[in-house]
Amino acid sequence: TLMSFVVSDITNKLVNKNSSPAFTTSTLQQEASTKIGFSPSQTMRIAQRLYEGKNIGDETVGLITYMRTDSTRLADLFVSSANDYITKNYGNRYLGSIKIKNSKNMQDAHEAIRPTSVTRNPEDIKEYLDLDEYRLYKLIYNRTIASLMAPAKFNQTKVEFTNTNSKWSVTGQNLEFDGYLKVYGKTAE
Secondary structure, eight states, X not given: OXXXXXXXXXXXXXXXEOOOOOBOHHHHHHHHHHHHOOXXXXXXXXXXXXXXXXXXXXXXXXXXXXXXXXXXXXXXXXXXXXXXXXXXXXXXXXXXXXXXXXXXXXXXXXXXXXXXXXXOOHHHHGGGSOHHHHHHHHHHHHHHXXXXXXXXXXXXXXXXXEOSSOEEEEEEEEEEEOGGGGTSSSSOO
């Protein structure tokens, strides 16, 4: 028998999806495993090389901060230069307003894992890195920049259907503003 349903409710709302914070050791290992298929030990080996320094042109440069950390904190000076970078490359509306708050008794000696300089874009230094180093550096670089960017905004629609016996609902969403997804997300890896 054919059941007939009646649309009983339709709701629309704008939903924000915030970016994730910059990497800690464990979140870097998880994300490198999920996105680029690296084992935790492989991730740490490659991160060690990026931390210790690579020959970039005529200088040896440490590309990332220390890779053993539980902190998501970013240095004020780095945040300031990253905010300038975001404004210059993507525009003011892409700048995030959420500041990462640290609890007063947080004793983190280290920052989150981040690039040592926002000016060393992965594409600009690709020629100096092997493929695995490039992929991991790009992951760290993009996640760090994204952590300081505006939320993505989705227009979410929920439709409810009812009949005498039951209620069903379906939800869909359209991307209204890409925000941090411009540099880090399912669509921009």
